[in-house]
Amino acid sequence: MSQKEIAILAGGCFWCMVKPFDQWDGIESVISGYTGGHVANPTYKEVCTGTTGHTEAVQITFDPTVISYSEILDIYWQIMDPTDAGGQFVDRGSSYRPEIFYTSPEQQEIAEASKAALDQSGRYDKPIVVPITKASEFYEAEEYHQDFYKKDPEHYARYSQGSGRVAFIEKHKA
Template structure:
């Protein structure tokens, strides 16, 4: 979806703390907002979504400048920082709210998503079939304020250290040229060993002392 020179993408790849932190690193991304989409309940709360009863996915709404980064670039990053082959699950986070999903705003975005998936499947990057849902964008409901900029504000929290930091290390290594701060130092090499699966689930009730 285009807003003047800017466009908007809506993507779900598990915990939105992870995807928000990843997309916020990219040059050309103006704003990343965590929220909920794809369910049956208007204005859902975090607790409701975590119960799995509303049908919503945790997503991020990404506003970006297509002259600086394309929608396809965003998809490349999206498929780097989450596992699109696990149905309704990302590591230890299990439930339909953690499903892999691309919510497209127009036919161009739909085609780009389908093409990206076809390329990945043909290249055998993943051993298992990709289960990413590709659906028309529904209403986006912004998440509660305490979820916003979660990684930036809570880098020492257990889930952030165990799950998000390794994802960002993988992003920085694979997409160094797209980072906002890629002129600040040398290209990353082997630092930040990336775990294939997270080992600490996110507690839906108490997040490092934050409860709703």
């Protein structure tokens, strides 16, 4: 890759946030982890308690000459519910909240414009409530969470269907 940038996005369970990005040219890696909280090096168990302030998120390393940050946000808006600040689908609470964590002023500007465009599009009958926040430390999740859709495809498929995510995405396709 000639250049690398980082995008950090939270959209509920990080298992379901990896595969949609993994398939695009220009994406070098998608790492599951935790961010947005106040506890250093949190574990999955700690984050699930809702006391760390962290949310499950993915850190996407990408080549902006192949796929732009704006294109990454277009994918993001299509794989989660941007009208639900209390979690995503069956996963409730602050550790599953959606959030965009920008890593530069340019990303902040692009994210704000992207969110405003989605809000004005009429695609959803409720306001877009995803916060756009300056990125803080990102902590990589335990190995068993990485690339979960590849490690246990049957469980992944059951979860993504059973959680309501797949049906929601189909209903709101752009």
